[in-house]
Amino acid sequence: MEPLLIWSALILSLPFLAHEPKTTVILLDNESSHNAVVVKTDVGSVIVDQPYSYTTLVAQDKQPSSVEKADPEAIHEKYAQQLNMLPTKPVSMLFHFEPGTADLTESSKNQVDELIQLISSREPAAVDIIGHSDRAGDADKNYLLALERAKMVEKYLLEHNVKLDRSSVTSYGENDPIIPTEDGVSEPQNRRVEVIVR
Amino acid sequence: MKSLIIMLGFVLLAWGSQPVAFIKNVQGNAIVQHDNIPHAIQKGEHIFSGDSIQTAKNTTIGVSFNDGTRIAIGPESVFIIDDYIFAPSQKDFHFNVTLPRGTIVFESGKIGKLAPEKVTIKVPQGIIGIRGTKFIVEAE
Known part of the structure; x- marks a missing residue:
């Protein structure tokens, strides 16, 4: 499960000791075709949209340099420490519920241990618990039902001694379906809690 | 009425102090400025909109934001979180940061x-900046 699309990845480097201060912006490869940055000064802008291409800024009243290509290996070597310390991508898990209740489905119950392990493997971790409902029934009640589902997952984690020092519990009600439906429709995929572990 | 206003005040106060990120990785030494008071950075600590982080030599810090x-x-960097809001249910997004060096x-x-x-x-x-919304929406 990987709903977090990574949009842009880049390195910014300001070697302030150089006698002429400048900023270099290097686009990285985020394994997505949607990776581009716009770099602007007061007098112009360039788009960097190819991995390992870069532009340099020397002053606010000068144009950004034209985009040039860097050697990927040299970039990875020069910035190895920062690249290693970049936190790993958040991981997300989905738990499904019986209609109109905060009761986990049997198959989702079996996945809770996996979540507990995931959280402990990523300490210090932040855990975002987001409740959702389908569109069967009233929207306001669905907001509360989705919240109840999220709180149920939180309670379960706390009962299993999972530290939730950096957690949030929220409800999107019926407003963020995986499968969009007409109002009043019961949809198992939408009756869910998403847990994002960062 | 009075109690409602007081309650609203508390809600706003609580909103203003919501963490926006946390420190995931620490290698070396860094200072966090929070409410203009500096303290040594700690792995796992919360970071708020308005905070800044200043790193020492041979230091690298990993920060994970709510979104x-x-x-x-x-190393030897200053990173300022000028304005950060991630409130998807209100469709309210801000990500404005500064890197002075x-x-x-x-x-x-x-x-x-x-909201690129x-x-x-x-x-x-x-x-x-991050490139065009249309491009991104199309990609979805």
Whole structure:
């Protein structure tokens, strides 16, 4: 499960000791075709949209340099420490519920241990618990039902001694379906809690 | 009525102090300025909109934001979170940061996907943004 699309990845480097201060912006490869940055000064802008291409800024009243290509290996070597310390991508898990209740489905119950392990493997971790409902029934009640589902997952984690020092519990009600439906429709995929572990 | 106003006040107060990120990785030494009071950085600590992070030599810090954006701050850097809001249910997104000096590696998260025009990184000579919303919506 990987709903977090990574949009842009880049390195910014300001070697302030150089006698002429400048900023270099290097686009990285985020394994997505949607990776581009716009770099602007007061007098112009360039788009960097190819991995390992870069532009340099020397002053606010000068144009950004034209985009040039860097050697990927040299970039990875020069910035190895920062690249290693970049936190790993958040991981997300989905738990499904019986209609109109905060009761986990049997198959989702079996996945809770996996979540507990995931959280402990990523300490210090932040855990975002987001409740959702389908569109069967009233929207306001669905907001509360989705919240109840999220709180149920939180309670379960706390009962299993999972530290939730950096957690949030929220409800999107019926407003963020995986499968969009007409109002009043019961949809198992939408009756869910998403847990994002960062 | 009075109690409602007081309650609203508390809600606003609580909202203003919501953490926006936390320190995921620490290698070396860094100072966090929070409410203009500096303290030594600690792994796992919360970071708030308005905070700044200053790193020492041979130091790298990994920061994880609420929307999934991740940043590694390199040695001898100053990184300021000018304005950060991630409130998807209100469709309210701000990601404005400044790097007066030093190095960061940046990998964008949900704000970069949902509202790329709200992401800016200021540097002394200019400003960096993430490209066009239409392109991104189409990609989804």
